[in-house]
Amino acid sequence: MIEVNKLSKTYGDATVLSLDALSISKGEHFGLVGNNGAGKTTLFSLLLDLIQASTGTVTIGGVEVAKSEEWKKQTAAFIDENFLIDYLTPEEYFEFVAQLRKVDTHTLKDFLGRFEEFFNGEVLNQKKYIRDFSKGNQKKIGLAAAFIGQPELIILDEPFANLDPSSQIRLKNFLSSEENKATTLLVSSHDLNHVTEVCDRILLLEKGEVVKDTPKSAATLKELEAYFSGQ
């Protein structure tokens, strides 16, 4: 699904990301961990062609992202609040995204129905603009919108941050559920518990370089905890 080749990003003298090669296959649930400044958001931005790579290439579904826009048809992302149109109501926002992804109103309604529990009655029919929602509910809106139209690849930056405990658990269950089995999922998180639960492969970044890239096993969480506590 994703092929990364000799990818790097430098600002002046500082190299913020340097990846020799990375290959993520279809249906893989891929977790990205690392401290602040490790290069997680830079990697996501490069995958989505939001910033230009200094060297190297990214291809999604066989298309080089910097050259063609074909990849947009099968990709969705929620990186930060810059993915929300804050003067719309959630319904209008979902409708906008659905129309861009050619999802009809009926399918959208069905889709949102499945999010009822996750939304906890605080998102739909509130008659207010997204900018007036709390941070947590804004996050829920952005996350739900990313899944509209069943994109093949979904990229989520810190999806668990700002969510209340119940919502975190519901999100975890949703991400691991049957309907997302075939979806290629890229998730970054500071919460080692969540990310190891949801993902079946973990990449550990530090200062822009890969420290560890392993399939998840029973020992992964312990290893990560040991790494981050400096032992």
Added chain:
Amino acid sequence: MGVVTKTEEFRPISRRTNQMNLFSLQFKESFRAPQWEAKLSIKIVMALVMLYFIGAFVLGASFIYPGLNKNVLTKEPLEVFNSVLVYLFFFEFILRFFLQQLPVTNIQSLILLPLKKSKIINQVLFRSVFSGFNLTPFIIYLPFAISMYRDDYLATQVAAWWMALVLTTLCINFIIYIINKDNRFFVGLLLLLASTVALDYYSIFDSGAWVGKAFDRVVEDTNYLALFVLLALCSYRLVYSFLKRGFYMDAGLKKKKTQVRGGGFAFLNVFGEDALFLKNDLRLVIRNARPRQIVVMSFLFLFYGLVFFPQEIYRNQPYVLAFAGMFVTGGFTLTFGNYVPAWDSSYYKLLMTQNLSYKNYLLSKWNLMAFVTAFCTLLAVPYVYFGWDVLAIIVAGSFFNIGLGTWITLFGGLLNKTPMKLNVKAKAFDNTQAFSLNQFLLTIPKMVLPVILYGLPAQFISPTAGILCLAGAGVLGILLRQQMATKITQLYIEQKHETIAAFNK
């Protein structure tokens, strides 16, 4: 980046340092504001623009007194001027309501610090006195006062009259706090204005003369100034208690949660895929303070023709006529188009990762501008009062605006890489928030082109040829809109990363 910040030591807090801290906070806020980081060239241009406006006002105001004197009036110039003051005050209220951004929101970060509420409120109100909007006494009333003095009024009389106006301006400055917090007060103000005009018109109650008398009185007996002092103090007290009541997170300091305005616009679905963006653009305009402000301003452009068309001397100057004709309907295109794509800066990343057609996105902006320009043209029909030729120029100008002006401003907008805060009103004089020299230069072809397109044929062939040429150029632009959109789309794609990075700041 690159700014060296000195961390200050923590000192024990005494009462005096409290007050000093507030001022130093204010000082830092002003000098670390983004507009100071603008380029030097922009600062110079902005300073010149500001000086121009101040100069124009001062010059204009200094002609009022001699102007009133010259006419065969039975009344004294001062009396005449005083009698229209009430309308000036209304105008000031309305202007301030739309443009003045009040510094109230800053209170929130101070609320938990060991500072007395009264101190914070006094400080906020004190600061508001230094707003650019309080320049009116200096740029309008002071030149008039000087003319009075040069006539035969005593210095004390002139000073008292001017002080009375300064105090009234302060009253307006304070009361606008209350009006700004609640739209109902604004509606009330408009109703008051309407009824004032109506009562005046039907000679039931002449409030102009009534308010004017108060100012006449001050000149007759300077002791009456005490009344104005009292009035200013009362309004200060009123706002003070208003702010104090609102000094809780769930009261006045809470961000206004607005009612959802503007529904589904389902009727727009006839436009097919274009409607998707058009709907959003309409919501953008209806629901955000900044675009609303721009729309209001663009309607003011409609009156621009009144400066030129009534005057005989301009009737035979084709270049001036073309310029004025373009401006009458061009307000929205000029003001809105210059900020595409900056309007969408806060969610530009979303747009850039969605499967959307950039061309449709641009065409929808074009549609909106074309529609509003056409609507303005309808509103400009009363210009026919000055002759059919005037209306013909305006209509030809509107064709130009739709066909070419739109594309020129869309191109200019691309060069504008400053993110836009949608729901924050622009400040009147320090709006470098989204201003670039390139853009400024790009407004020049928009103004020069119609002048050439109309002016040259009108001068050398006939005015009709000028009108046909101007309108024809516009029609050509409308017919070729698909090609135009494709061209500009390419430019947008080329600049994608640069734009995303700039909007991310």
